[in-house]
Amino acid sequence: MAGNDAKKVIWQCEEAQRAADVAEAEQISCKAQEAAIEAERQVQNTAHTEEVRKNKGKYIPILNWPPLSRLPEMVSEYAIRKMAKGAYVKMWYYTNPGIEEAKRNTGTMDNEALVLSQNPDGSSSLVPAGTIKQARAVIDDEHLKWEDFCQAVLRMVQAMETADWQPERVTMLAQLWGNIMVHRL
Numbered sequence: 489m490a491g492n493d494a495k496k497v498i499w500q501c502e503e504a505q506r507a508a509d510v511a512e513a514e515q516i517s518c519k520a521q522e523a524a525i526e527a528e529r530q531v532q533n534t535a536h537t538e539e540v541r542k543n544k545g546k547y548i549p550i551l552n553w554p555p556l557s558r559l560p561e562m563v564s565e566y567a568i569r570k571m572a573k574g575a576y577v578k579m580w581y582y583t584n585p586g587i588e589e590a591k592r593n594t595g596t597m598d599n600e601a602l603v604l605s606q607n608p609d610g611s612s613s614l615v616p617a618g619t620i621k622q623a624r625a626v627i628d629d630e631h632l633k634w635e636d637f638c639q640a641v642l643r644m645v646q647a648m649e650t651a652d653w654q655p656e657r658v659t660m661l662a663q664l665w666g667n668i669m670v671h672r673l
Contacts, residue, residue, distance in 0.1 A: 582643035583636035
């Protein structure tokens with residue numbers, strides 16, 4: 489029996505060694521699979537990075553803007569340029585008749601054509617024709633109809649904000665026009 493017990497112990501040691509060898513082989517296999525997966529991931533990341541570098545336009549993020557609730561008003565190029573410079577713009581350009589005039593005249597002048605324009609310092613310079621063309625039917629601010637004035641105020645405030653005017657100036661003019669609109673006279 490002592491020989492049988494010795495054989496059992498040897499057999500148990502051999503089984504334990506085989507189990508340890510199998511566990512070690514499985515561990516080595518898992519590490520090899522993880523290494524292969526990581527290598528594949530790096531290859532894919534490198535390929536994706538290269539794809540993004542080659543096709544930048546395809547991967548530019550698109551901002552999630554809400555849809556427009558109405559079409560933007562089409563103001564004349566002349567008024568937009570004057571507003572961007574911070575110069576005086578007659579309110580008529582932001583009234584319904586002014587916008588209709590801009591729609592009728594859009595595209596009628598070659599924007600690449602240059603014309604002479606007098607600068608504030610008295611010198612002359614060549615500027616694109618579309619930036620200096622004033623509409624013929626312009627009405628001075630003091631002669632605007634009340635309805636036209638009310639339309640122009642809101643559009644001009646939006647145009648000032650679009651032209652990056654200082655917020656204090658926009659607020660000042662909005663308050664002035666608001667006070668005019670609610671005045672008892």
